[in-house]
Amino acid sequence: MCVREVQKDLSESAKRLLEDKIQAFGVGAHFDCQRAQIVTPGGGVIIFEGMQDHNAESIKSLEGFDLAWVEEAQTLSKTSLGMLRPTLRKSGSELWFSWNPRRKNDAVDDFFRGPAGAPRRTAIVQANWQDNPWFPKELEDERLEDEEKRPEECEHIWGGGYKKVTEGAYYARDLLQAKRENRIGRVAFDPLMRIRIFCDLGGTGAKADAFTMWPAQFIGREIRTRDYYEVQGQPLSAHIAWLHEHGYTPARADIYLPHDGETNDRVFDVSFESAFRDAGYDVTVIPNQGKGAARMRIESGHRMFPSIWFDEDTTEAGREALGAYHERKDETRNIGLGPEHDGSSHGADAFGLMCVAYEAPTEKRRAQARHAAGPGSWM
Numbered sequence: 001m002c003v004r005e006v007q008k009d010l011s012e013s014a015k016r017l018l019e020d021k022i023q024a025f026g027v028g029a030h031f032d033c034q035r036a037q038i039v040t041p042g043g044g045v046i047i048f049e050g051m052q053d054h055n056a057e058s059i060k061s062l063e064g065f066d067l068a069w070v071e072e073a074q075t076l077s078k079t080s081l082g083m084l085r086p087t088l089r090k091s092g093s094e095l096w097f098s099w100n101p102r103r104k105n106d107a108v109d110d111f112f113r114g115p116a117g118a119p120r121r122t123a124i125v126q127a128n129w130q131d132n133p134w135f136p137k138e139l140e141d142e143r144l145e146d147e148e149k150r151p152e153e154c155e156h157i158w159g160g161g162y163k164k165v166t167e168g169a170y171y172a173r174d175l176l177q178a179k180r181e182n183r184i185g186r187v188a189f190d191p192l193m194r195i196r197i198f199c200d201l202g203g204t205g206a207k208a209d210a211f212t213m214w215p216a217q218f219i220g221r222e223i224r225t226r227d228y229y230e231v232q233g234q235p236l237s238a239h240i241a242w243l244h245e246h247g248y249t250p251a252r253a254d255i256y257l258p259h260d261g262e263t264n265d266r267v268f269d270v271s272f273e274s275a276f277r278d279a280g281y282d283v284t285v286i287p288n289q290g291k292g293a294a295r296m297r298i299e300s301g302h303r304m305f306p307s308i309w310f311d312e313d314t315t316e317a318g319r320e321a322l323g324a325y326h327e328r329k330d331e332t333r334n335i336g337l338g339p340e341h342d343g344s345s346h347g348a349d350a351f352g353l354m355c356v357a358y359e360a361p362t363e364k365r366r367a368q369a370r371h372a373a374g375p376g377s378w379m
Helices: 014-026 058-062 078-084 107-113 137-151 150-160 174-181 237-244 272-276 293-307 315-323 346-375
Strands: 002-005 038-040 045-047 048-050 067-072 093-099 195-202 210-219 222-225 228-230 253-257 283-285 308-311 327-329 334-338
Touching: 014 038, 045 253, 078 107, 137 150, 137 327, 174 315, 195 346, 210 237, 210 315, 210 346, 222 283, 222 293, 228 315, 228 327, 253 346, 272 283, 293 308, 293 346, 315 346, 334 346
Parallel strands: 002 048, 002 067, 067 093, 195 253, 222 308, 253 283
Antiparallel strands: 038 045, 195 210, 210 222, 210 228, 327 334
16 A cells, blocks of 8 residues: 555545556556556555544554555654554565655654664665666756755755755755855864853743753854754753753853843743853843844844854754744735744844854954044054
């Protein structure tokens, strides 16, 4: 049987693809392609099912099949995967999954390629366009055009990489350029220089926004990011504990908060600024940039991105947040409505705060230099 997560009608299934291949290989006389199924040589049958049409009881009707092919498996839910696996019980039965990787936490990707490792008796094959000896010129032209005009999407569409950027993401091209210039790799902090921790504030409780931190060092014209931290609903003590566990103690690190750092946590009635100061940290609260602050952070991020280095392993979640940070749109009027406030925005806001904090003193020093030089100076 051929399975997918959602199948409203047969036009969404692989039935037409199989029928075309049957004819292309000249074996049509051996198959009976009926309206809802394909009868195979020897009395077998291929049916086409959507997992969302089944529950724990109805799925039992499929247990007599000995082969299931799950197409577009990246869309398969964890519930559907859990129902399908024990359904095929015949001796020698097999489950085939085919998919273009989308996210690491997709149910099928986590099951086969997650931290726990692949299940026993599993064969995993990665096949890309390079492995297709019949790859047509038309598709190669299309691939090359994507590589030139949509490079931020090319690795996912053609190379089988995870979808690291959302359509319309602000930092999509910046991340791609950083990768091309080898600014995503192993990053070490200078032990003689202070570490700056840039935060975006969440709160305590299950419904609170995420709390994020980007530890960084400003070294000359470079910003080096060595870590990324994001949790939801945890108390202030959890954030401070993480800092100490990773060596970001008051002896080495300073805290940078957005303008609402002076606001009290709703549960513990203590401000983030005072909590970090009580823990021994020097704290700087970045003033509110006023109307258009979000856009200002984004523009500052674009300007600073060519100078930013990322540790490949420890900042992966932060880079994923940057790759997903995108414009909210009014589809009817086709206009932008500003940054979407979702799971990616907290990491992106802390990142933007870091870029604003770097630029502000730089611009101040330039202004002071111009003032000191006076009119007619060569400076």
